[in-house]
Amino acid sequence: MKERKRRFNLYFNTNSNLKKEYNLRRHYETKHPKLADLQGEDRKQKIEALKKQLVSQQGVFEKRRKESEACTIASYRIANLVAKSACPFIDGEFVKDCMLEACDVICPEAKDAFKNIITKQVKVTYFSAALDESTDNTDTAQLSIFIRGVTGTCQVYQELAALVPLYGRTTGFEIFNAFKTAVENLNLPWSKLSAVTTDGAPSMVGETNGFIGHLKRHLGPDQAAELKHYHCIIHQEALCGKHLQFKEIMDFVVSAVNFIRARSLNHREFQYFLEDISAAYGDVIYHTEVRWLSRGNVLKRFFALRNEIKLFLEQKGKDTLLNLKLQGKKIDLPLKGNLTHFPTCQEAFAHKNYNWSRHSCVLEDLKLAFSARFGQFRNEQATLQLLADPFSVDTETVPGELQLEIIELNCSTAMRTKHREMPLLEFYQSLDREQFPNLFANAQKWISMFGSTYICEQMFSLMKLNKSPLRTRLTDENLQAVLRLATTSLEPDINQLVSERRCNISH
Incomplete structure (x- = not known):
């Protein structure tokens, strides 16, 4: 038989280098006289039996190769999970030991070996x-x-x-x-x-x-x-937040948090106290200046536990003028007192006679800070509006190469329905590249940005x-x-x- 374009002797399981028909016939008749006498069905059955014997012999090595390949695939997948979970490398050895113990019972022949992993490359526009x-x-x-x-x-x-x-x-x-x-x-x-x-x-x-x-x-x-x-944009927002110093408030909040958490006895008693009264949170959190969102998180947690903190401080004999501390200094500037966008203030000061003018200066400073920043995004407002809703822009204000495509897009009821019902990314993925090439390229460019x-x-x-x-x-x-x-x-x-x-x- 031929195997990989070479003649193979089934009887001796060796490759044959003889190419001419005369040499093959002479070799067959002189070396294998018993096989030469077989004719018809006997000959076919003998050949099939020799083939099955060859496949069975090769299957021993093939099975071993597949087992080795399966073990390698398993090791790659486990190594991938260990890396994604940000675990120490020694955890991989621990997983290996666990699998070896399981394999000793389930499939003793399986072993694992952890190696490096690479990823497919993606072509980007x-x-x-x-x-x-x-x-x-x-x-x-x-x-x-x-x-x-x-x-x-x-x-x-x-x-x-x-x-x-x-x-x-x-x-x-x-x-x-x-x-x-x-x-x-x-x-x-x-x-x-x-x-x-x-x-x-x-x-x-x-x-x-x-x-x-x-x-x-x-x-x-x-x-x-x-x-x-x-x-x-998040960093700019954090920098704007630094204009809201609230020094008097933050000094009191940080002092109260440090009093509770700096001493282990106070900390344990405060946690048990919160657990006994079934408070919404189990602890207060420290303030870290270098973390962008730390100030807001600390104040939000402190405000949510303000009543519990007041009771605990009273038990410890500390100053409990908590509401006055959280209000800050008085600033005499006019403010309408509309608390629609200030839910925390609505909860803290439900009475209508509260003097809101004391906080107006702070809001004016915050407004100026926002005006000084985010200029880059304001300059790109028209382009971002084109990306977010191409059906609402004025055709005359968009670049010339996009005007005809915007007009054609506005005339399509099907595309307008897709834009209303689909997420924005899926909408641009559904665009016809041949019908809207410039609009699609513009969307690709802006979607790629951080x-x-x-x-x-x-x-x-x-x-x-x-x-x-x-x-x-x-x-x-x-x-x-x-x-x-x-x-x-x-x-x-x-x-x-x-x-x-x-x-x-x-x-």
Whole structure:
């Protein structure tokens, strides 16, 4: 028989190098005279029996190979789960030991071996970047670079492009070099870069020596003029919140929280007290100035437990003028007293005779702070309105290449119904690329943009969990690999990984 384009001797289970028919016949008649006498059905039955014998022999090795491949696939999947859950590497060994114990009972021949994992690459039409920098537990500056890409079918992917350790200075030049290396390693064309989102640090936003300045000089004047750069909208909101100092209120709140939590006896008694009266929350939380949302969370929790805190402080003999402390100083400015958008004030001061003028100055300062910031988004209001609702924009105000497509879109009742019933991303995914090419490309470009660096802050929280004080020797390469798996939405191509590696069962 022929196997892989070579003649195979079924009787001796060897390959035959004889090619000419005469040589094969002579070999067959001289070496296998008993088989030469077989004719008709006897000959066919003998050949089939020899074939089954060959397949059975090969099946021993094939079964072993499939078992090894299955074990390798299982090890990849387990390693993926360990990395996504941000667990220490030693937890992987613990899972392995547990599986080995289970396998000893269920399938003793199965073993596991954990290895690295890679992901499939996705081709994007436009992409944007979000950058932020923080320090880990070893005081190493870590620059996180996230890429948000949109494919040709308007599918959105957000992935960690790189986590770059900056051992020296963290100037705009070092940040730009790290970003440039990350983009080139991913083979992303610079012409597809639509926007960059950072915080407001001078090393990031500086037009001369900052990251943005270096990036624009690298892109050239034409593309630099079209590049969008945004200051994280959540960071701007946090900066506006700093105008609401409420020093007298915060001093009292922080003092009360510290009195409760700084002493273990007070803390235990306060927790038991809240448990006995079935309070809405089981504890108060500390205020941390560096955390953007800490002030609001602390005040919200403190206000929710204000009655319980007052009773507890009275038991401890502390000052209980809680309502007066939370009101702050009096400011004589006119205020209408409309509390529609202030639900906490509605709950705290239900009586109508409260003097609201004391808070008007604070609101005026907050209004000025909001006016000074978010200018970038206000300038893009018309474009964002076009993206959010192309049916409500004035055709004369949109760019010329989009006007005919907007008119045609407004004339389509079916598309108007889809826009009303579908999520915005699904609506643009359903657009006909040939009928609305410019509108679809414009949507791709704007959908690819980051509005904040919140995803970077989430990653830094995971970094603190992984590179904890007990794991400070975790290398930068392993830290980046773990965080990439923990933050990715892509699934690893395990079948490709297994096909590229030789699968051997460990003993």
